[in-house]
Amino acid sequence: MSTISQEAVVVRPAAPVPSQDTAVRTSRVARTFIYLVLLLFALFYLLPFAIMVINSVKPLSEITGGNMLALPQDWTIAPWLSAWSTAQIGVEPTGLRPYFLNSILMVVPAVAISTILGALNGYVLTKWRFRGDTILFGLMLFACFIPFQIVLIPMARMLGLMGLAGSTPGLILVHVVYGLGFTTLYFRNYYAAFPTELVRAAMMDGAGFFRIFWRIMLPVSGPIAVVSVIWQFTNIWNDFLFGASFADLDSMPMTVGLNNLVNSSTGVKEYNVHFAGAILAALPTLLVYIVAGRYFVRGLMAGSVKG
Amino acid sequence: MGFLDIRNVTKSYGSVEVLHRVDISAEEGEFLVLVGPSGCGKSTLLNMIAGLEAISSGDIAINGRVVNGVHPSKRNIAMVFQSYALYPNMTVGQNITFGLEMHGVPKPERDKALAQVAKLLQIDHLLDRKPAQLSGGQRQRVAMGRALVRNPDVFLFDEPLSNLDAKLRVDMRTEIKKLHQRLGRTIVYVTHDQIEAMTLSTRIAVMNKGYVQQFGTPKEIYDTPSNLFVASFMGSPSMxxxxxxxxxxxxxxxxxxxxxxxxxxxxxxxxxxxxxxxxxxxxxxxxxxxxxxxxxxxxxxxxxxxxxxxxxxxxxxxxxxxxxxxxxxxxxxxxxxxxxxxxxxxxxxxxxxxxxxxxxxxxxxxxxx
Missing domain, CATH: 2.40.50.140 (Nucleic acid-binding proteins)
Structure with a gap:
């Protein structure tokens, strides 16, 4: 150690400060290689989407002519308009619009209710502990592991008994019940790291159960709420099984509508319309990810690393 | 009968008794310190006075009123927590007045009380900041401000100085003592630091293993410790x-x-x-x-x-x-x-x-x- 000259320590030229994202300093060659691989994978993942987009703005004749990969010679948005409002779905030429609305009417309340209930559950399970709370939480976690198919028949019976069969409220109920396990898990783990002294302080300040939740807990729950919303939104929006099983014509969600559009056995298969419809069905989740995605990662990491 | 009476109070978890027949009292304006090694039950006792833990048997009375089973917010007490427990989403001003707001005090009065307390603690310039933007000593002041603004019968302090560095701890100790002399309010203060206990208190309860070993003035405790535990625990270097x-x-x-x-x-x-x-x-x-x-x-x-x-x-x-x-x-x-x-x-x-x-x-x- 003593052989290191003082000079070496003092007059070292300032090395480029590594940014926060690069924990390991890499050479230029390694960098190029990394970016090349990343680009390759990005292309690999984007290709199917690109083909969908390309073919959704082509006339059908160009697709059936065998030019799936080529750019359209004739740009048109007719397939989109058709998919949205005039395409034949089942027996009605309604387009996907009513199903899109059904899905929105189902997803928004279902996500909101399951997230709020999950937050309340997490709050009670961590800050208002009672005998057997960990067992209860363990049981709730089971909801995360039960396959959808198992509950189909009992759920159908329950919905029938409650008079909610084949309706949007019925679907909302199903999704809330099924999502509670996840949202409770998220919020419980998030609130477990939240200092209990704050709750006690608020209690001494005279705030009650809901006031503490509303004024103290919720304002700091942003990251985990985003996680919960994204998770629930994607799951519920993309659900096909419950939608196909429990909805009737007035309440069918987008996924079922899309299936009916693509699988209609009459007439010509309008691939360009199908592509447009599929993109329409994927847009909302895409939007949620773009808007809230960075909070998603941040929220998932919260608690594991301090700060 | 004193201003704060703790009469024959015990605390058990299941069949395990962790506090045994505690019997102490303090007059109005006294600075009562509960001191002892960790696990001696001093914080449990403080939480029982605060109403955050149930009393297994015995009575706690504040200002002549038995408060067993009374909700913490209705005991007319205020507490300063070890971690300060400042609400991270609120500004300093909102933190201090949150209790008043919860008790339905109208806004103009809240603002007046806030201004008074802020001046007293010299935190006027911090009122719009968030707790995360404050230093340790400033957070400590805000936590005290939150307690002061309520104008309670009894202040409870739970090891309030243990998170500060050595120099700041001594400064804040003097601050607390000054505050007590100026306001003349009743304080119950928990610490494991015998020097804090000696310097701040007008009366000390030395606790060990769930028993009050000795209850008396700092001079009594120091000069005539009632047993070997008190003799060796109080004083540095020890007796x-x-x-x-x-x-x-x-x-x-x-x-x-x-x-x-x-x-x-x-x-x-x-x-x-x-x-x-x-x-x-x-x-x-x-x-x-x-x-x-x-x-x-x-x-x-x-x-x-x-x-x-x-x-x-x-x-x-x-x-x-x-x-x-x-x-x-x-x-x-x-x-x-x-x-x-x-x-x-x-x-x-x-x-x-x-x-x-x-x-x-x-x-x-x-x-x-």
């Missing part, structure tokens, strides 16, 4: 506890102790009652400052006994010099003036102020004189 035997010479009780060379030495005791212990073993308790050089001995003391003994170590601390010697087979620390000329290895003339010495029963560990 010298020397195994000795009582012998009666010329009609007065003496202790016989072994010096560093193993020679028996006689020291006359100031308590005549100890004659009854003649021939029996005791533990003699002498504070370090009661063992000095002859010039440094207390002039007012009626019973300063000379003692020749060999010095093992000297530790000059600037303000004092700590001298270690051996008595009764144990290391004994003497606190001398900084300029006392002592060197290790020499046989030195110590002066022991026996008026300040106490005696304990080695079996029951209680003080006998």
């Amino acid at each position: 010298n506890l020397i195994p000795a035997k009582v012998a009666v010479e010329n009609g007065a009780p003496h202790v016989v102790v072994m010096d560093a060379e193993g020679q028996a030495r006689l020291l006359r005791l100031s308590q005549p009652a100890l004659s009854a212990w003649s021939g029996r073993e005791i533990v003699l308790g002498v504070r370090p400052e009661a063992i000095t050089d002859p010039e440094g001995a207390d002039r007012k003391s009626l019973n300063v006994q000379p003692l020749k003994n060999r010095v093992t170590v000297t530790e000059p601390a600037g303000s004092d010099t700590f001298v270690t010697t051996t008595l009764g087979g144990k290391d004994i620390i003497a606190r001398m003036r900084a300029d006392a000329s002592v060197s290790p290895g020499e046989v030195f003339d110590f002066a022991v102020n026996m008026d300040k010495a106490v005696a304990f029963d080695p079996v029951t560990e209680n003080r006998i004189a």
Whole structure:
């Protein structure tokens, strides 16, 4: 150690400060290689989407002519308009619009209710502990592991008994019940790291159960709420099984509508319309990810690393 | 009956009793400190006063009203937590007035109270900041502000200084003492730091293993500790506890102790009652400052006994010099003036102020004189 000259320590030229994202300093060659691989994978993942987009703005004749990969010679948005409002779905030429609305009417309340209930559950399970709370939480976690198919028949019976069969409220109920396990898990783990002294302080300040939740807990729950919303939104929006099983014509969600559009056995298969419809069905989740995605990662990491 | 009465209070978790028949009280305006090692039950007791933990048996009364089962917010108390527990999403101003808001105090009055408290604690310039933007000392002030603004009957402090660095801790200690002198409010303060306990309190409850070992003024606790635990816990360096035997010479009780060379030495005791212990073993308790050089001995003391003994170590601390010697087979620390000329290895003339010495029963560990 003593052989290191003082000079070496003092007059070292300032090395480029590594940014926060690069924990390991890499050479230029390694960098190029990394970016090349990343680009390759990005292309690999984007290709199917690109083909969908390309073919959704082509006339059908160009697709059936065998030019799936080529750019359209004739740009048109007719397939989109058709998919949205005039395409034949089942027996009605309604387009996907009513199903899109059904899905929105189902997803928004279902996500909101399951997230709020999950937050309340997490709050009670961590800050208002009672005998057997960990067992209860363990049981709730089971909801995360039960396959959808198992509950189909009992759920159908329950919905029938409650008079909610084949309706949007019925679907909302199903999704809330099924999502509670996840949202409770998220919020419980998030609130477990939240200092209990704050709750006690608020209690001494005279705030009650809901006031503490509303004024103290919720304002700091942003990251985990985003996680919960994204998770629930994607799951519920993309659900096909419950939608196909429990909805009737007035309440069918987008996924079922899309299936009916693509699988209609009459007439010509309008691939360009199908592509447009599929993109329409994927847009909302895409939007949620773009808007809230960075909070998603941040929220998932919260608690594991301090700060 | 005092302003804050804790009568026969116990706390059990299931069949395990963690607090045993605690019986203490404080007058209005007193600064009561609960001190003890961790796990002694002091924080549990504070939480019971606060209403955050249920009382298993006994009564707690504040200002003449039994508050068992009364909700924390209805006891007219305020608490400063160890972690400060500031609401991270609110500004300093909102933090301080949150309690008033919850109690339905109208906005103009809240603002007035806030301005007063902020001025008192000199945090006027911080009111719009978030807790994350404050230093440790500032957070501490805000936490106190939140308690002050409520104008409670009793303030509860749960180890409020333990998160601060050493220098700031001493400053804040003085601040708290000043605040108490200025406002004259009743305070219950939990700490494991015996210096905080001694400097701040008007009354101390020393606790260990769920029992109150001694309850009294700082002077009583320091001068006449009721048992060996209190004697060794309070004071730094702690009280010298020397195994000795009582012998009666010329009609007065003496202790016989072994010096560093193993020679028996006689020291006359100031308590005549100890004659009854003649021939029996005791533990003699002498504070370090009661063992000095002859010039440094207390002039007012009626019973300063000379003692020749060999010095093992000297530790000059600037303000004092700590001298270690051996008595009764144990290391004994003497606190001398900084300029006392002592060197290790020499046989030195110590002066022991026996008026300040106490005696304990080695079996029951209680003080006998």
